Amino acid sequence: MLQNPNPAPAYYQQAETLLVAVDCIIFGFDGEKLKLLVFKRKLNPFAGAYSLIGSFVHPSESTTDAARRVLFDFTGLQDIFLEELHVYSEVDRDPGARCISIAKYALIRVTDYHKALSDHYDTEWVALDSLPELVLDHNRMVADALQRLKQKAQFYPIGFELLPKKFTIPMLQRLYEEIFERSFDARNFRKKLLSLTLVKPLPEKDRTTSKKGSFLYRFDYKKYERLSKKGFQFSLFKI
Amino acid sequence: MLQNPNPAPAYYQQAETLLVAVDCIIFGFDGEKLKLLVFKRKLNPFAGAYSLIGSFVHPSESTTDAARRVLFDFTGLQDIFLEELHVYSEVDRDPGARCISIAKYALIRVTDYHKALSDHYDTEWVALDSLPELVLDHNRMVADALQRLKQKAQFYPIGFELLPKKFTIPMLQRLYEEIFERSFDARNFRKKLLSLTLVKPLPEKDRTTSKKGSFLYRFDYKKYERLSKKGFQFSLFKI
DNA sequence: ATAATAAATGTAATTAATACATTTATTATA
DNA sequence: TATAATAAATGTATTAATTACATTTATTAT
Structure with a gap:
């Protein structure tokens, strides 16, 4: 300077x-x-x-x-x-x-x-x-x-900032549905999310919303940083 | 208020x-x-x-x-x-x-x-x-x-603000290559651009860069406004 | 043992993106 | 006037991504 x-x-x-x-x-x-x-x-x-x-x-x-x-x-x-x-x-x-x-x-x-x-x-x-x-x-x-x-x-994984650090996939889906005022197909949403390999599965379940319980995940910020430096563009759906 | x-x-x-x-x-x-x-x-x-x-x-x-x-x-x-x-x-x-x-x-x-x-x-x-x-x-x-x-x-058609109001497709491609520091395939670039139907062909050619001349186009801002209100997302390429 | 509930899962069809080589229109030059 | 040179214009086949869609699973409460 x-x-x-x-x-x-x-x-x-x-x-x-x-x-x-x-x-x-x-x-x-x-x-x-x-x-x-x-x-x-x-x-x-x-x-x-x-x-x-x-x-x-x-x-x-x-x-x-x-x-x-x-x-x-x-x-x-x-x-x-x-x-x-x-x-x-x-x-x-x-x-x-x-x-x-x-x-x-x-x-x-x-x-x-x-x-x-x-x-x-x-x-x-x-x-x-x-x-x-x-x-x-x-x-x-x-x-x-x-x-x-x-x-x-x-195009950025900022939704995760609104969820607990350990979250379930249905929780994330509900948040996305709320933000984008539309619904998503649960199978496709999960498939797309997991295909990015940016959430790490935990061996724990959240049981507050169902008897069966839903597995918890954690967003991998380090991996995201690495990928985005190489030009990776985060996105969970096409408009 | x-x-x-x-x-x-x-x-x-x-x-x-x-x-x-x-x-x-x-x-x-x-x-x-x-x-x-x-x-x-x-x-x-x-x-x-x-x-x-x-x-x-x-x-x-x-x-x-x-x-x-x-x-x-x-x-x-x-x-x-x-x-x-x-x-x-x-x-x-x-x-x-x-x-x-x-x-x-x-x-x-x-x-x-x-x-x-x-x-x-x-x-x-x-x-x-x-x-x-x-x-x-x-x-x-x-x-x-x-x-x-x-x-x-x-994701927004702001490149057109940097070109003359009447521009050729090769001009636009050169601008995109300059902004994104990468090259594009001329056939795919043209195909994708025309598929959006947001540029209107003019019956004139620009002859400053070739003997053959290159047809001029004009960006249709009104159509873009209409489409983007309906949720259309402009994009000429995937990363 | 059964009913109820949300979570989890796979496949086929469609759509979008990519890779790739030749012909065309024109001007300048031989 | 034929030829060379130049950038513009064009089509198809392959691959990848997105979408649509219905059933089974784990668990708790009755």
């Missing part, structure tokens, strides 16, 4: 600064439905209304730092899937101030979340198909994030 | 503001090679160095407005493909000031650019495989944009 040869503070000083926020679209899957974690605001502005979980970005942190900070504060979770969605910067998007928001979406394992200790009891999981009205442009952010989730999940 | 019921300026006033910039990764294709439009800085900071084309975001404009403003200033072009790439916000990314940059990539038709009158003669097209060193984290931005271009071009 070139180092600045002639620092010219005047160049920067004549530019105007803006408020910069991050807002997190936090998805979860309870085994049945896709859910969104929202925040019921206790304080102004927008006291009593629902909003995404967010914060202003401090000068001493990157936008990723800020997002991870609020995710930790609100869920107690670290090391979760987090990816930038889009910058929302319309001049009139926030009537309170000129503020741009960098939206990021996160995928969390609801099972881990339940265990995690959070000091926030003002968060709520809501079903994506019956979202409340959210403040500002947050409903738009959620709609965009959902579209991105669909796009991304079609 | 909920309107702010209790404006609370104090909430905003206690937050710190940041400098926000946009930087544009501008791709072009000259029929042979992928090119990047860069700016040779005449003034400080970084006088004499190469940089992406960018600007600070004014409080009175969105980040898209800002990007379109600089694109127009530097190329004279409007209505070009422009999409957000990523927010670069590492605390130490700019030694001159705490400044985040929203990188956007643009695809332009070099043929149009040559015609456009621009009052900037300090821009240069450089080949992507022999990029100069750029200021700050701009080389990283270009690398990320190139990766995004590959990803996006695989």
